[in-house]
Amino acid sequence: xxxxxxxxxxxxxxxxxxxxxxxxxxxxxxxxxxxxxxxxxxxxxxxxxxxxxxxxxxxxxxxxxxxxxxxxxxxxxxxxxxxxxxxxxxxxxxxxx
Amino acid sequence: xxxxxxxxxxxxxxxxxxxxxxxxxxxxxxxxxxxxxxxxxxxxxxxxxxxxxxxxxxxxxxxxxxxxxxxxxxxxxxxxxxxxxxxxxxxxxxxxxxxxxxxxxxxxxxxxxxxxxxxxxxxxxxxxxxxxxxxxxxxxxxxxxxxxxxxxxxxxxxxxxxxxxxxxxxxxxxxxxxxxxxxxxxxxxxxxxxxxxxxxxxxxxxxxxxxxxxxxxxxxxxxxxxxxxxxxxxxxxxxxxxxxxxxxxxxxxxxxxxxxxxxxxxxxxxxxxxxxxxxxxxxxxxxxxxxxxxxxxxxxxxxxxxxxxxxxxxxxxxxxxxxxxxxxxxxxxxxxxxxxxxxxxxxxxxxxxxxxxxxxxxxxxxxxxxxxxxxxxxxxxxxxxxxxxxxxxxxxxxxxxxxxxxxxxxxxxxxxxxxxxxxxxxxxxxxxxxxxxxxxxxxxxxxxxxxxxxxxxxxxxxxxxxxxxxxxxxxxxxxxxxxxxx
Numbered sequence: 001x002x003x004x005x006x007x008x009x010x011x012x013x014x015x016x017x018x019x020x021x022x023x024x025x026x027x028x029x030x031x032x033x034x035x036x037x038x039x040x041x042x043x044x045x046x047x048x049x050x051x052x053x054x055x056x057x058x059x060x061x062x063x064x065x066x067x068x069x070x071x072x073x074x075x076x077x078x079x080x081x082x083x084x085x086x087x088x089x090x091x092x093x094x095x096x097x
Numbered sequence: 098x099x100x101x102x103x104x105x106x107x108x109x110x111x112x113x114x115x116x117x118x119x120x121x122x123x124x125x126x127x128x129x130x131x132x133x134x135x136x137x138x139x140x141x142x143x144x145x146x147x148x149x150x151x152x153x154x155x156x157x158x159x160x161x162x163x164x165x166x167x168x169x170x171x172x173x174x175x176x177x178x179x180x181x182x183x184x185x186x187x188x189x190x191x192x193x194x195x196x197x198x199x200x201x202x203x204x205x206x207x208x209x210x211x212x213x214x215x216x217x218x219x220x221x222x223x224x225x226x227x228x229x230x231x232x233x234x235x236x237x238x239x240x241x242x243x244x245x246x247x248x249x250x251x252x253x254x255x256x257x258x259x260x261x262x263x264x265x266x267x268x269x270x271x272x273x274x275x276x277x278x279x280x281x282x283x284x285x286x287x288x289x290x291x292x293x294x295x296x297x298x299x300x301x302x303x304x305x306x307x308x309x310x311x312x313x314x315x316x317x318x319x320x321x322x323x324x325x326x327x328x329x330x331x332x333x334x335x336x337x338x339x340x341x342x343x344x345x346x347x348x349x350x351x352x353x354x355x356x357x358x359x360x361x362x363x364x365x366x367x368x369x370x371x372x373x374x375x376x377x378x379x380x381x382x383x384x385x386x387x388x389x390x391x392x393x394x395x396x397x398x399x400x401x402x403x404x405x406x407x408x409x410x411x412x413x414x415x416x417x418x419x420x421x422x423x424x425x426x427x428x429x430x431x432x433x434x435x436x437x438x439x440x441x442x443x444x445x446x447x448x449x450x451x452x453x454x455x456x457x458x459x460x461x462x463x464x465x466x467x468x469x470x471x472x473x474x475x476x477x478x479x480x481x482x483x484x485x486x487x488x489x490x491x492x493x494x495x496x497x498x499x500x501x502x503x504x505x506x507x508x509x510x511x512x513x514x515x516x517x518x519x520x521x522x523x524x525x526x527x528x529x530x531x532x533x534x535x536x537x538x539x540x541x542x543x544x545x546x547x548x549x550x551x552x553x554x555x556x557x558x559x560x561x562x563x564x565x566x567x568x569x570x571x572x573x574x575x576x577x578x579x580x581x582x583x
Contacts, residue, residue: 009461017415017460018422019453020441032454032515033461039516040404040462043474046481053476056306056336057292057483057532057557063335077199083429090424093436 003037005030100125101262105171105319108265109212112159112170119152119159119170122265123214126172130216130263137239137248139258141177142185143217148172151214158212167322167346169212174264176255177218178225179205179310180299184215188301189233190223192421192428192447202299203334204268204310204327211326216264219254223449224418225275225303227251228521229511232451237508242284242547242579246505249279255313256283260579266314266323270300272307273406274500274525277537280313281500281550284539284579286320286567287313291557292532293338294324296331302417304410305336307529317538317568321345324560340558348561353569354388356562359493361396364524370503376541376549377499383573384497384566394492398485401478402527403519407455408462408475409530414452415459421447454515483531490556495566499524500537500550528554536563538570539577548577 010026010033021029075088084091100122103111111117130143158164175181178188180198187193205215222232230238230253238253240246241261248257252269256279259267269276271289280287288311295310302308312323325346330339360381365374385391423429423443430442448456462471489496501521511518528535533554540551551570553563 010457013457013461013464016464017453017456018419018437018440018444019448019456020438020445021453025453029454029457033458035516036407036458037461037471040408040471040475042404043401043408043478046398046401046478048474048477048481051477051480053473054480054483055476057530058338060336063332065332071200074199078425081196081199081426083423083427092424093433093439095436 002041003034005034101129103265104315105265106167106322108171109167109169113165119156119214120149122170123148123152123172126216126262126264133261133263136244137241137257137261137263138236139219139238139254139261139263140174140217141187141189141220141235141254144184144215147184148214148216155212155214164212166211166326168208168326170214171212171265172214172216173208174216174219174255174258174267175205176221176252176267176269178221178270178301179268180301181205181215181218184218186218186301187235188224189221189235190448190452191234192444193426194428196426198299200299203296203329203331205299207327207329208268219252219258219267221254222251222451224301224414224452225251225270225272226414226451226455228274228278228518229506230254230279231508231512232449234449239508240283240505243545245507246547247282247508247511249282249505251275252313253279256280256285256287259283259285259313259315266312266319268310268327269313270308270310271529272304272410273529274522276311276313277500277525277535277550277552278522280537281539282505282548284548284577285313285315286317286539287311287537288320288324288560288563289528289535290324290328290560291338291534293336294328294340296329296334296337298331298333304413305417306413307410317564317571318349320536321349321564342558342561345560345564348564349568350565351569351572353384353566356389356495356566357493358384358389358391358495358497358566359394359489360391360497361399362393363396363399364498368502368520368523369499370543372543373499373503373549377551380540380551380570381497384570387569387573389566394489396485396489396496398482399523399527402482402530403523405475405478405482406522406526406530407458407519408471409479411455411459412463412472413459415456415463418452418456479530482527486531486533494555494559494562496554498552498554500552501525504543504545504547504549524552532557534560534563536567538567540574
């Protein structure tokens with residue numbers, strides 16, 4: 001395998017991805033990511049010098065519309081989906097001591 | 098003919114002529130669901146009560162003339178990644194196990210305006226990441242042609258529900274083949290429209306630059322009719338395209354005289370099952386006999402489509418799936434210390450293995466130091482792939498090839514080797530990268546009796562060429578009927 005993924009890399013990606021992997025999952029992730037990157041490295045065979053990256057297949061420019069509220073007050077229905085709710089607000093763990 | 102064997106357009110016509118009531122149609126299909134769901138498991142949620150209630154309301158509107166379109170009164174199944182107000186929408190993930198949307202996706206809304214009865218939500222690969230419907234957190238769906246085999250994916254529940262007559266038609270979504278491949282494996286018609294044709298508003302995002310909603314149905318007439326109904330310009334989706342040419346049923350014409358069809362040699366090389374190859378080439382021969390000009394050509398870059406796709410799709414997925422944080426909706430872990438630990442634990446417990454694999458890869462290719470080498474490189478190759486198609490469509494009206502290298506694999510055979518599984522997407526994936534429309538239509542069965550699909554690919558906004566070619570082929574082929582297993 002050409003791409004060896006270190007423990008540090010997996011831990012770092014875990015932070016970016018907000019995922020907590022078990023030791024077993026980490027080992028599997030190292031293996032999977034290594035082989036995926038080996039596979040993706042195939043793209044380096046192609047000369048893309050001077051080719052503009054294409055993020056969208058059609059030409060799109062900013063799409064503007066008037067900033068007018070069209071939806072109603074769905075607060076109650078939306079909060080029904082919240083794992084925890086209090087006084088019409090989402091409850092989150094304490095972030096400041 | 099039994100009610101459930103009718104196509105969507107046939108049923109709507111029968112309802113209009115008062116030969117069948119909407120309630121009778123809904124009851125017939127609900128009975129069929131009850132009979133077959135234990136075997137196939139096409140649905141995550143069946144809304145029995147809701148469907149019967151809708152039937153009553155829609156019947157009234159048909160009777161008083163408010164609803165008179167070609168799909169009025171016809172029951173439909175919706176892939177479980179499209180939001181439906183008041184109806185559980187899980188994306189087949191544990192992380193959305195209790196999510197009840199407060200709004201309905203635009204494509205579904207368009208169907209409801211046309212008088213569709215929503216039967217329920219179909220099973221899929223978790224967050225549409227997979228090709229077999231085996232990554233669902235709610236169990237596997239089985240192929241109605243042979244329950245030991247997968248229905249394909251990720252819209253496997255939708256394709257199987259159409260094949261098993263557990264609905265009259267269904268909506269699916271296609272990011273790298275997720276409508277066309279299950280349509281092929283289940284012997285039904287499926288179409289991924291040109292990017293931007295159907296609004297993505299309310300479609301739970303996977304790879305936003307690639308996702309499109311489209312129909313899975315029994316024949317080409319249904320396909321054109323459904324597409325005509327769901328296509329709309331929507332200011333709520335900033336990538337929605339304003340099109341004036343959405344009268345897709347006008348292309349239901351039995352005539353391909355002079356149509357130029359290109360067969361990419363690169364699609365018929367190593368890795369293609371010989372039975373699939375033979376069936377697809379035979380179908381091309383049929384179109385040639387009907388007057389099409391069929392020739393082989395080299396498309397090029399085919400082997401680069403999969404690594405390009407998985408880089409871009411994983412990058413977009415890692416960003417799109419950041420919204421699942423255990424705060425606003427969905428699953429939250431039981432025990433945690435502080436905010437970040439809560440995020441991490443909720444996500445790690447809520448997402449399945451394939452979803453985590455793609456989020457990790459996506460986070461990596463977007464991370465500082467690797468962004469240029471992987472993500473930007475993939476976007477550059479995407480531009481080259483698009484150019485290769487542009488050159489092909491300067492010569493041809495339609496590109497014809499297989500949908501997948503094989504017929505449906507057995508359940509349990511695919512997930513162990515991700516790269517091997519990704520290779521199965523080789524003929525469908527580049528179409529999403531280039532934003533093109535692609536249609537899958539049954540063109541035979543293999544020696545095991547499993548269906549084979551032919552793929553017709555068009556230039557952007559040229560769905561009508563695909564519909565015309567598929568309709569002409571379908572007339573020549575005749576009925577494609579599943580042998581009912583017992």
